Amino acid sequence: MTMNASSGVIRVGTRSSRLALLQTRFVLEQLARLVPGLRYEEAPASSPGDRDRTLDLSESPPDFFTRDLDDQLLAGGIDCAVHSAKDVPDPLRQGLDGCWLPWREDPRDALVRPAGWGLDTLPRDARIGVSSGRRSAYCRARFPQARLAPVRGDIPDRLLQLDRGDYDLLVLAGAALNRLGMRARVTEWIPVEELPPPDGQGFLALTFRAGDPRFLALRALFVKSVTFAAAGTGSAGACTLDAVRALRRADVCLYDARIGRDLLDLLPATARRIAVGKRCGEHSLPQETITGEIIRYARRGLRVVRLKGGDPGIFGRLAEETAALDAFVGLWGAGALAGKTVAAIGLPTVAALARHGVGDVIVADEAAMDGCVNALAVHETRKVVEERQRMC
Numbered sequence: 133m134t135m136n137a138s139s140g141v142i143r144v145g146t147r148s149s150r151l152a153l154l155q156t157r158f159v160l161e162q163l164a165r166l167v168p169g170l171r172y173e174e175a176p177a178s179s180p181g182d183r184d185r186t187l188d189l190s191e192s193p194p195d196f197f198t199r200d201l202d203d204q205l206l207a208g209g210i211d212c213a214v215h216s217a218k219d220v221p222d223p224l225r226q227g228l229d230g231c232w233l234p235w236r237e238d239p240r241d242a243l244v245r246p247a248g249w250g251l252d253t254l255p256r257d258a259r260i261g262v263s264s265g266r267r268s269a270y271c272r273a274r275f276p277q278a279r280l281a282p283v284r285g286d287i288p289d290r291l292l293q294l295d296r297g298d299y300d301l302l303v304l305a306g307a308a309l310n311r312l313g314m315r316a317r318v319t320e321w322i323p324v325e326e327l328p329p330p331d332g333q334g335f336l337a338l339t340f341r342a343g344d345p346r347f348l349a350l351r352a353l354f355v356k357s358v359t360f361a362a363a364g365t366g367s368a369g370a371c372t373l374d375a376v377r378a379l380r381r382a383d384v385c386l387y388d389a390r391i392g393r394d395l396l397d398l399l400p401a402t403a404r405r406i407a408v409g410k411r412c413g414e415h416s417l418p419q420e421t422i423t424g425e426i427i428r429y430a431r432r433g434l435r436v437v438r439l440k441g442g443d444p445g446i447f448g449r450l451a452e453e454t455a456a457l458d459a460f461v462g463l464w465g466a467g468a469l470a471g472k473t474v475a476a477i478g479l480p481t482v483a484a485l486a487r488h489g490v491g492d493v494i495v496a497d498e499a500a501m502d503g504c505v506n507a508l509a510v511h512e513t514r515k516v517v518e519e520r521q522r523m524c
Contacts, residue, residue, distance in 0.1 A: 141171045142346075145201040145213035148176035149286045154311055155336055156214040162235060166353060175210045177201055181219075188282045189263045194221035198339070202228060205341055212340040212347060217332030220339065222428065230339035231351045232332070232432040237307035239334035241267065241327050242318040244302045244309075246295050251319060258300035261290065267303040270327045275301075287312055307334040331432070358426055358436045358457065363391050371395060375439075383434035386422060388441045395439065404429075423453050 146156035261283030340347035361375035409416030
């Protein structure tokens with residue numbers, strides 16, 4: 133399947149706020165650069181969160197800002213939808229699929245005072261507008277005498293409330309201010325060490341109907357390889373150089389029991405470490421939960437390493453994960469590296485697999501690739517290959 137102008141117009145759902153429209157148009161500009169020839173049509177819609185301006189967001193349902201677009205996707209009224217990633221429910225509704233997009237804005241939160249005022253003039257009993265428990269906890273610690281109150285509305289509306297005196301201070305997502313061209317309104321940026329942002333803050337997400345081959349191919353431009361690394365006897369000295377390199381670049385590592393500390397120390401300081409505690413076939417988490425976590429982080433465009441004891445393709449029963457990865461993207465590959473097995477989602481050079489009849493080990497059959505649809509069928513040009521390599 134090749135996505136091109138003959139595929140027709142792609143209807144793209146979006147909320148109708150100024151920020152949502154700007155974000156959607158930005159995404160379409162990027163996609164037009166990556167996949168020339170495609171035609172898009174915006175389909176603005178509201179959401180429960182747009183219509184209900186009174187409910188405290190800390191009490192809102194997970195799909196408060198996506199429900200109507202989810203409904204339209206499932207009904208076939210639109211082909212995909214663009215969202216702020218932090219608004220997308222996790223897990224997605226049955227029948228939907230998606231991914232995060234790689235163009236992240238500043239994830240920090242920002243303090244915003246009325247125009248022309250600084251924090252040095254903030255009253256001790258200031259009325260501070262907040263929209264999450266995370267921001268409330270920060271403000272209670274930093275401004276213990278302040279009065280916290282929920283704030284609703286889109287960003288321009290919140291700033292209007294601030295400037296007319298309803299609040300003395302707001303805590304807002306810096307990404308939203310930047311995308312709206314309102315960076316000058318920031319009074320102070322809050323360091324992420326003081327107020328860690330939620331995982332999706334600053335990211336945009338694309339959702340679509342599960343199994344839609346157009347968007348499975350498109351997603352393959354953004355997701356990164358999922359690596360199944362062999363820990364051998366569990367120490368760094370018994371690990372292959374390929375596995376060591378994968379660990380040093382990982383964003384997320386799910387590891388078995390008895391993995392040596394020296395191996396985990398190879399991970400970047402910012403990498404997420406998830407112990408799955410497998411011993412003699414028993415997990416601290418069910419296998420389907422482990423596989424679900426692998427797919428969840430892969431959807432976010434993160435580099436995921438599944439660190440297994442022994443050889444992941446023989447002793448590690450790799451088929452448990454590969455079956456789920458196959459269902460996740462439909463186009464995935466696996467290749468042998470230095471005697472160990474690596475499975476990849478969206479690997480641009482591998483599309484066809486051959487099962488070689490040795491237990492559950494799967495290796496790429498390069499000869500079988502000739503003429504096959506691959507993850508870059510979206511746009512078969514060097515430009516996309518180079519862009520994909522740059523992003524990974």
